[in-house]
Amino acid sequence: MDAFGSLIGGLGSALTPTNLMFVFLGVLIGTIVGVLPGLGPITAIALLIPLTFGLEPTSGLILLSGVYYGAMYGGSITSILIRTPGEVASAVTALDGHQMAKSGHAGPALATAAVGSFIGGTIAVIGLVFLSPVLVNVATAFGAAEYAVLLVGALALTASLMSGSKLKAGISVLIGMSIGVVGLDPQNGVERWTGGSIELSDGIDIALVAMALFAVPEALRHLALGDREPASTMHVQRAWMNKEDLRRSAGPYARGSLVGFMAGVIPGLGPTLGSFASYSLERTVARGERKKLFGKGAIEGVAGPETANNAAVGGAMVPMLALAIPGSATTALLLFVYQMYGLQPGPQLFVNDGPLVWTIVASMLIGNAMLLALNMPMVRIFVKMLKVRPPLLYGGVLAFVMLGAYALTFSFYSLLLLIAIGLLGYVMQENGFPLTPAILAAVLLPMLELNLRRALLVSDGDWTTFISRPLSLILIIIIVLGTRVPPIVKAIRSRYKTSKPKPTRINA
Amino acid sequence: MTKPMLAEKANTFFKGRADLLCGLGVIVAGSLLLVSALGIDTTGTKAGIGPGTVPVALATLLIAGGAALSLTGIRTARSSHKGPQTVSQAEGDVEALLKESEPPVPLKNLLVMVLLFIGYAVAFVPLGYVLSTTIFLGIVVTVIDPAKWKRNVLFAVGFSAIVYLGFTQLLRVPLPTGVLGLPVGG
Numbered sequence: 101m102d103a104f105g106s107l108i109g110g111l112g113s114a115l116t117p118t119n120l121m122f123v124f125l126g127v128l129i130g131t132i133v134g135v136l137p138g139l140g141p142i143t144a145i146a147l148l149i150p151l152t153f154g155l156e157p158t159s160g161l162i163l164l165s166g167v168y169y170g171a172m173y174g175g176s177i178t179s180i181l182i183r184t185p186g187e188v189a190s191a192v193t194a195l196d197g198h199q200m201a202k203s204g205h206a207g208p209a210l211a212t213a214a215v216g217s218f219i220g221g222t223i224a225v226i227g228l229v230f231l232s233p234v235l236v237n238v239a240t241a242f243g244a245a246e247y248a249v250l251l252v253g254a255l256a257l258t259a260s261l262m263s264g265s266k267l268k269a270g271i272s273v274l275i276g277m278s279i280g281v282v283g284l285d286p287q288n289g290v291e292r293w294t295g296g297s298i299e300l301s302d303g304i305d306i307a308l309v310a311m312a313l314f315a316v317p318e319a320l321r322h323l324a325l326g327d328r329e330p331a332s333t334m335h336v337q338r339a340w341m342n343k344e345d346l347r348r349s350a351g352p353y354a355r356g357s358l359v360g361f362m363a364g365v366i367p368g369l370g371p372t373l374g375s376f377a378s379y380s381l382e383r384t385v386a387r388g389e390r391k392k393l394f395g396k397g398a399i400e401g402v403a404g405p406e407t408a409n410n411a412a413v414g415g416a417m418v419p420m421l422a423l424a425i426p427g428s429a430t431t432a433l434l435l436f437v438y439q440m441y442g443l444q445p446g447p448q449l450f451v452n453d454g455p456l457v458w459t460i461v462a463s464m465l466i467g468n469a470m471l472l473a474l475n476m477p478m479v480r481i482f483v484k485m486l487k488v489r490p491p492l493l494y495g496g497v498l499a500f501v502m503l504g505a506y507a508l509t510f511s512f513y514s515l516l517l518l519i520a521i522g523l524l525g526y527v528m529q530e531n532g533f534p535l536t537p538a539i540l541a542a543v544l545l546p547m548l549e550l551n552l553r554r555a556l557l558v559s560d561g562d563w564t565t566f567i568s569r570p571l572s573l574i575l576i577i578i579i580v581l582g583t584r585v586p587p588i589v590k591a592i593r594s595r596y597k598t599s600k601p602k603p604t605r606i607n608a
Numbered sequence: 609m610t611k612p613m614l615a616e617k618a619n620t621f622f623k624g625r626a627d628l629l630c631g632l633g634v635i636v637a638g639s640l641l642l643v644s645a646l647g648i649d650t651t652g653t654k655a656g657i658g659p660g661t662v663p664v665a666l667a668t669l670l671i672a673g674g675a676a677l678s679l680t681g682i683r684t685a686r687s688s689h690k691g692p693q694t695v696s697q698a699e700g701d702v703e704a705l706l707k708e709s710e711p712p713v714p715l716k717n718l719l720v721m722v723l724l725f726i727g728y729a730v731a732f733v734p735l736g737y738v739l740s741t742t743i744f745l746g747i748v749v750t751v752i753d754p755a756k757w758k759r760n761v762l763f764a765v766g767f768s769a770i771v772y773l774g775f776t777q778l779l780r781v782p783l784p785t786g787v788l789g790l791p792v793g794g
Binding site (some may be wrong): 141150151153154167188191192195265267268270271274276277278281285288290291292293295316320323324325326328355376395489490491493495498499500502503505507510512515516518519522523527530533543545547552553556 | 624626627633634641644645648649652657658659660662663666667669670674676677680701702703711713714717718720721723725726728729732733737741744745748749752753763767770771775779780781782783784
């Protein structure tokens with residue numbers, strides 16, 4: 101099998117001592133940063149990009165991929181023990197995980213999450229190995245029109261599936277796209293929204309945008325709140341689960357892997373929707389007494405979502421690597437890192453840099469196993485990170501992002517941009533504008549515009565090209581159904597719910 | 609009226625009208641961007657869209673989005689607030705959880721932190737990484753926890769020294785040396 105052979109080849113190069121060291125460092129640093137309250141995978145990657153400046157592309161990408169899933173797992177430790185998720189994807193875990201911890205089952209909750217992360221992550225990598233080449237083949241049939249439609253679809257899906265105000269999510273997309281426009285127009289070299297400054301003509305660095313939007317608001321908020329002591333946490337010796345826990349988790353692990361992977365593969369959905377969908381699914385399939393336990397410490401409510409959000413990480417890598425369309429905000433940042441190293445994801449990446457891609461994919465497989473081996477016995481060391489004093493932690497975060505912003509361009513201008521976008525992010529976050537669509541939009545805008553222009557150039561300015569091309573039309577129909585059907589179903593269900601005397605639970 | 613009462617009144621005023629104010633902010637930003645977008649040179653544009661098309665479309669949509677948000681803000685401010693109508697239980701639970709973990713931020717403290725952050729950026733290059741970071745971290749942590757000044761000083765000096773050495777010597781990323789004239793890597 102071709103893909104399988106490539107993976108074996110990738111494993112060969114991933115197992116070299118240097119690469120193994122970077123995998124280890126990645127998952128270790130990722131877990132540590134992910135455990136820190138309020139810091140999720142995207143912040144972890146944004147903060148650590150400066151660390152990879154001096155590294156070879158393979159080492160840097162292996163390190164940052166490790167940071168991604170390490171931080172995903174680290175976030176679940178925080179969710180379970182102190183109920184402060186680093187990001188929305190692991191917020192679902194907090195619902196039942198924290199209840200388990202409160203009733204003295206912190207060890208089993210952490211073990212369930214660790215095993216789930218491993219299973220979800222591993223299945224997703226296997227899915228990635230076999231699905232990526234298929235998607236690469238499909239992508240060869242795509243023209244600029246199809247790419248443009250797919251990109252618009254990814255943005256529309258992201259905005260429409262965010263919880264909270266859809267209007268605000270839409271405005272967030274527009275703000276992100278506006279950030280993406282700044283700089284010289286790639287085709288005509290005309291200045292756009294640069295205010296005449298030379299520093300802005302290269303555009304705004306996505307790593308800077310990510311640091312400003314995700315790290316600065318969180319740090320400013322915590323520093324302004326002035327907490328001196330960390331949240332109280334319970335004492336955990338080790339993460340372990342018994343046979344009964346494993347038996348109850350087996351179903352959620354299987355379903356979570358599938359749901360999470362699918363949510364990850366569809367551009368614009370990603371881990372958040374994966375974990376929500378898995379939680380809802382588990383609650384639906386649970387029967388009798390188990391169903392009543394949801395929200396009160398059901399192990400299924402930890403196993404499913406934790407498996408799903410890690411499976412979605414691997415899933416989101418599929419469209420990112422094969423089509424250059426990231427499935428989540430964090431993969432959008434990873435896409436930027438690939439470009440930073442001079443690699444352009446998309447079908448050509450597998451042709452031009454095949455060995456590198458397969459080494460990274462194989463390293464993800466190794467990283468997942470390492471994460472499990474690291475977390476089961478060493479969880480109490482990571483729990484110590486929860487005891488870092490908030491002023492030191494968030495002061496350190498601000499100092500680190502300042503260094504990160506400076507190291508991107510070595511200019512004072514980056515520091516000003518960091519503050520300006522950071523304050524914009526703060527205002528957005530405080531007023532319920534989701535930040536994820538903004539970063540995704542900022543990354544996708546240049547690609548969207550390029551493909552839109554190409555498509556219209558080919559069609560001689562005829563906009564009907566998007567519906568006259570069969571493939572493009574099919575994609576449009578799928579996207580319209582994907583964005584319009586869920587709200588309609590919700591509306592119908594809520595009507596059904598209010599008309600019934602005994603309300604049934606309705607799932608996300 | 610006492611100062612805290614005034615501040616509280618101002619807080620409730622802003623909270624009740626947050627959507628309206630945000631909407632107006634988006635309209636203003638959109639309008640400024642639109643003016644700038646209309647000035648983009650589009651000569652030489654062939655079939656399809658030119659360099660100005662996407663910026664003009666984005667700015668227009670921002671204005672429309674801002675207007676819609678303002679209207680929603682006016683409507684919610686007028687009607688009695690019923691709270692979010694979330695159909696999905698999981699979504700509702702998570703929203704409640706996230707809200708609960710986010711208490712309101714005191715504006716005065718926020719302003720102090722923002723000013724310190726801006727000051728840090730301004731001093732970063734002229735004073736150099738080590739000095740500016742030590743001063744910034746020292747002040748930030750001492751403002752919050754003045755009793756533990758010894759720990760604060762140790763942290764500020766230790767953090768900046770370790771990060772400086774790590775980046776300049778191990779990772780070969782040059783950082784501003786400033787007035788101290790420290791060795792640079794790279």
